[in-house]
Amino acid sequence: MPNRYCRDELILNMLLLVQNANLEQDEAPGGVVQPQAMSIQWLQDILDFCYHKSPFSSTMTHVDFPCAGFSDTLILPADFILDVRDGYLVRNIASESQSLQRVYRRSFQDFLDQRLGMQRQRIRPGDYTIPQYYSVVERDAQGHQLMQITPVPQGLVNGVLWYYQLPPRLGPDDKPVFPSDQVIIEYMRIRALEWMGLADVGTSLKYEEKLVAGMKAAGLLNEPERTQFPFDTQNYRQGNFRGSPFAWIGPV
Secondary structure: OOOOOOHHHHHHHHHHHHOOHHHHHHHOHHHOOOOOOHHHHHHHHHHHHHHHHOOOHHHEEEEEOOEOOOOOEEEOOOOEEEEEEEEEEEEOOOOOOOOEEEEEEOOHHHHHHHHHHHOOOOOOOOOOOOOOEEEEEEEOOOOOEEEEEEOOOOOOEOEEEEEEEOOOOOOOOOOOOOOOHHHHHHHHHHHHHHHHOOOOOOHHHHHHHHHHHHHHHHOOOOOOOOOOOOOOOOOOOOOOOOOOOOHHHOOO
């Protein structure tokens, strides 16, 4: 979704619509957006809100994400918002870069069950083991988001993590990654009206919530997740169930 306007052009378009001399003098005297302009933060606010509220495919990225031996906790990237479901890929064969396989995301309760179940497995020293499940959990004392894995690898395992990225702070000539320039301009216009006392505080927030729902309904956010959940072979058995239509449930 290419955007036409850069950061400062978006702000100048908003000021053109608002037509307030005092605001123009504060934000962009002589048509030059000032580094301390309030509207820079207004623009960042709408990007942050949309990226957090409804992560979309254009905000996905990936990084090399190895896990060290004998450690069950990984520090996630600083711009991490949310993982792509089952988007952690690790090498099944240490020396083969094309041997990647998925590590499956589990809710923390299910993850604990899997971790307890792994305790019964016997792993010989020197075996090449890879994680099979992960769960995004807590933050450490420094505020880093953490991810836990099981089973614990016995040595270095190389991998790749796909995740939704926090929007970077825009420079004067940077273009935002967003479905519509007009939506950004309109949001900043409403924020300006709130600042001038011509709109109730909170009007811009209502606009944000309405526009995210509208863009999702229109398909503008390019939903990257599956629209249907695949059959979960971790919990349900595969096989021919013609003899008993309920056999896939397993023993009850």
